[in-house]
Amino acid sequence: MPHTMSAERMLAKNPAGIILSGGPSSVYEEGAPSIDPAIFTAGVPIMGICYGFQAMAQAMGGTVAQTGRREYGRTVATVADAGTALAGSGAEQTVWMSHGDSVQEAPEGFTVLATTEGAPVAAFENLDVKMCGVQWHPEVKHSPEGQAAIENFLYNVAGIAPDWTSANVIDEQVERIRAQVGSKRVICALSGGVDSAVAAALVQKAVGDQAHLHPRGSRPDACGRGGADREGLRRLHRRAPHHSRREAALPRRARGRQRPGDQAQDHRPRVHPCVRGLRAPGGRGGRRARRGRRVPGAGHPVPGRRRVRRRRGRGEHQEPPQRGRPSR
Numbered sequence: 001m002p003h004t005m006s007a008e009r010m011l012a013k014n015p016a017g018i019i020l021s022g023g024p025s026s027v028y029e030e031g032a033p034s035i036d037p038a039i040f041t042a043g044v045p046i047m048g049i050c051y052g053f054q055a056m057a058q059a060m061g062g063t064v065a066q067t068g069r070r071e072y073g074r075t076v077a078t079v080a081d082a083g084t085a086l087a088g089s090g091a092e093q094t095v096w097m098s099h100g101d102s103v104q105e106a107p108e109g110f111t112v113l114a115t116t117e118g119a120p121v122a123a124f125e126n127l128d129v130k131m132c133g134v135q136w137h138p139e140v141k142h143s144p145e146g147q148a149a150i151e152n153f154l155y156n157v158a159g160i161a162p163d164w165t166s167a168n169v170i171d172e173q174v175e176r177i178r179a180q181v182g183s184k185r186v187i188c189a190l191s192g193g194v195d196s197a198v199a200a201a202l203v204q205k206a207v208g209d210q211a212h213l214h215p216r217g218s219r220p221d222a223c224g225r226g227g228a229d230r231e232g233l234r235r236l237h238r239r240a241p242h243h244s245r246r247e248a249a250l251p252r253r254a255r256g257r258q259r260p261g262d263q264a265q266d267h268r269p270r271v272h273p274c275v276r277g278l279r280a281p282g283g284r285g286g287r288r289a290r291r292g293r294r295v296p297g298a299g300h301p302v303p304g305r306r307r308v309r310r311r312r313g314r315g316e317h318q319e320p321p322q323r324g325r326p327s328r
């Protein structure tokens, strides 16, 4: 979320926690990024990192100043009291620093957890208001215990359950698709790439026969440039009865009889007519489509007629065809 967002709008998203990130400004400068102070009294768990830590300190009544003791890079933090936010830490930990300002005094009610040479308050927490912060950067690999600090905030300060799995994501998306589609029907164009294949699989799982899958070529195995698993695409395709029926209604030559790689003989429609009808101005068999020009979203063009004819008529004495547009 941008720092300019009002607390009201942030809270409308029902956040389980907020992390205030770092940034190059100084909180005491005029025009420095500020956060709607109402966010600090809303009861939402908040973690501050570097600039975010300083912004939180200032907003909660602490002091921030430039100390002249800039710290950059690997730094040793002395952990006097690991508390909850640094639980699991030893008496010292290596952290990655990048700051010129420091929190001089922690806000009232906050426990100072760690210090460094350049930062008298390098980490603090107040579990009553579910807030904590660190002067260093736990989000980079160079802070070896940074991940633990972030997990401590999420699980133990904010109390968020670590129950995210990819299976949940599928169920969630399926539910959302069902709610959005209702009893309507869906056209799902398959490019042969991974994204559209995943989207198609989700749509089909959600609404079954209400989904009409349209691979870019007329056969599933003609799809794609090797991005998606071909067998998977074939399976998806088999489960889409509407496509087969639609395909059966196509003229035989449009159904794809050519050998792979035989471009000149490729009479397949560049996209399924249903999709082309939606996308291309002039629709099915339109002039733009036949000339071998690109129709937005219509896959690769087959060679234009003119080029095919030139090739056929080429004699020994003639110049070989030039790439690009033939000159007149």
Ligand SMILES: NC(=O)CC[C@H](N)C(=O)O
Binding pocket: 021, 022, 023, 024, 025, 026, 049, 050, 051, 052, 098, 099, 100, 101, 102
């Ligand atoms: N990386 C940061 O967030 C820097 C914060 C602040 N500008 C400082 O130098 O202390």
